[in-house]
Amino acid sequence: MTEDTALTPFRIDVPQADVDDLRDRLAHTRWPFPVPGRDDRTDFSRGIPQAYLQELAAYWRDGFDWRAQEAELNAYEQLTTVVDGQTFHVVHVRSADPQATPLVLNHGWPGSFVEYQRLVPLLTDAFHVVIPSPPGFGFSTPLSGTGWELARTTDACAEIMTRLGYERFAAHGTDAGAGTTGRLAALHPERVIGAHLGADPRWLGLVGDKFPYPAGLSDDEIARIEAVRAEDAADRGYLEVQNHRPDTIGPALTDSPVGLLAWIAEKFRSRAAGDHRTPDESVDRDQLLTTISLYWFTRSGASSAQFYYESEHSGLDILMPSGVPYGYAVFDAHPLLRRAMDPGKAADHWSEFTEGGHFPAMEVPELLAEDIRTFFRGVS
Template sequence: MTENNALTPFRIDIPQADVDDLRDRLARTRRPIPVPGRDDRTDFSRGIPQVYLEELTEYWRDGFDWRAQEQELNEHEQFTTVVDDQTFHVVHVRSANPGATPLILSHGWPGSFVEYQRLIPLLTNEFHVVIPSPPGFGFSTPLSGTGWELARTTEAYAEIMTRLGYERFAAHGTDIGTGTTLRLAALHPERVIGTHIGCDRRWLGLVGDKFPYPDGLSDDEIAQIEAVRTEDAAERGYLEMQNHRPDTIGAALTDSPVGQLAWIAEKFRTRGASRTPDESVDRDQLLANISLYWFTRSGASSAQFYYEGEHSGLDYFVMAPDVPSGWAVFDTHPLLRRAMDPWNAIGHWSEFTEGGHFPAMEEPKLLADDIRTFFRDLS
């Protein structure tokens, strides 16, 4: 790990020229020629519908207030620090409670620290909240070089917690953040109080790939899992591109704001709660998240994280049997625990019909309550 341990105060201040450039590009959007019959804004079967994308584009250009979002994000303490030659951006919200537990929140793609904006105030009575951005995400840019995969990032997160003076801490993660959360516990079991995972029914799509089929399934249960696997397979286009050709898609995401908008907004519909994204996720928060990718050019650099992970040979799921684990499953499926935890080894398992892949944005109160309950039981 790197020698310079400085924690440099940071404040978001996007140059006005960049804000003006975004609006200008949005105003000059070159749209596809409409395909007859593709005028249903809720039909995501072929990707994001043009009708819905045009609505979002117009709002991003004329209705969305980046400066208001920037001001809100700057209400929280932030700093940058260099670990292993890579700049990391970290949000650090200290609790007024002297007995608060340090809690690291780890996000994935296409999220950012913006994802936790509405979760933070629900946690700070009991936790000091720490949110690092992975290498290549948000203000953890530019990338210092290749090789920033899950294991290296996990060690950087552990070092960041050390620099903050937190020897023992709790950990929560979703998406890619699940991998860093579980690996923190596996590599540093003496430091991690417990791990809390947020996930959704789409994890059933990993059965037959990352996880074996459970024993004793009926034909109907196998068919249910196969249906989720089929649905999940239709979602893998972005994954295969970022796993294998991040430079190619990165060029488009960096040059076209509508391309970046479509690339991310689609996922908030197809991976989020089963509603249109502006109903399940606040539209301004969604666009603040996408704006962050645009202003930092991290559409390209975040895709590199997928390439590194695919080619690292690392197992994404590592377990720490001596560290307590809690799971919160949103938009749940009756077979999920049987597939993910066939031995009922996970002591804290909560299931919710609400929410989806982005619980901190979709159902922040449910998620906060579950995090508090899990870690309170460990104290």
């Protein structure tokens, strides 16, 4: 059978019954018994503190306006298309300039197309912006089956750009979206103008894991990298669960909004400039809750975890651009990051910022937009 390649217009319209059900579940949350003496809302040493989580849940229930956020998201053109049997949701924002450069923005977990909401208007004078949701994320649900990992997703992303009429395009990504962006450039070098990757000190966790330590590091430098890796490892419990036991965590993320809130909100706790903040001090509270609401309404807490399982068990190597210009924008910069990740200074572009963190499009969209512009001005 020939696959239907149609691009179908899409508009977000969550049933009111689902909105009411969310508020009802939040109102009837069965909270754990608090541990005496642990009432500090800023103490994240054991995970997200209950005192802070209760504040955030109360606002989600009584202060957050989903319909207002839904209307803002619907201001952008959206569509769905089926690739290899999987429905993909795509945000497509055309520039007023018909000669603008097509730019695909890729994200990972716990991101969504909402992650780029504040970045888009800063780019559309120069770029046609395309934001595909990976399989199992947002409205790219439900999953059509097993086997949706990074390589298959990358091929689907390239096909989506073809269907939109973009033979040549630029690419940006963070988190797992950086993996998609790197693979696009490596496997489709004739199509990708350049690959721009957002990074933060968590990338040091890849050194010694996915990549060997570069030659010439002193014992002190290795110790400093290991310290960052150890801190990152303490925050990786969610990753190990999603990589290996998505069926176990999935029902909790689908049935309990507070469970989903705790699971995702903790990951938005920024370490920008070494300053430990609560999640909604790092990013806008309504944008954070719009992201989490999207996971809730689409049941993608469970299905996005399946994406991580598939990628972990795919046996894929990390692919970097080959013959395609690439660059990094590093946020909450660590002095050893380039020494460890790009010791030969092979990257065509490297910017470091003390501000921001793992979600730069939400934390510091102006900085990220300017860096994207700067990079692609130099390669296009």
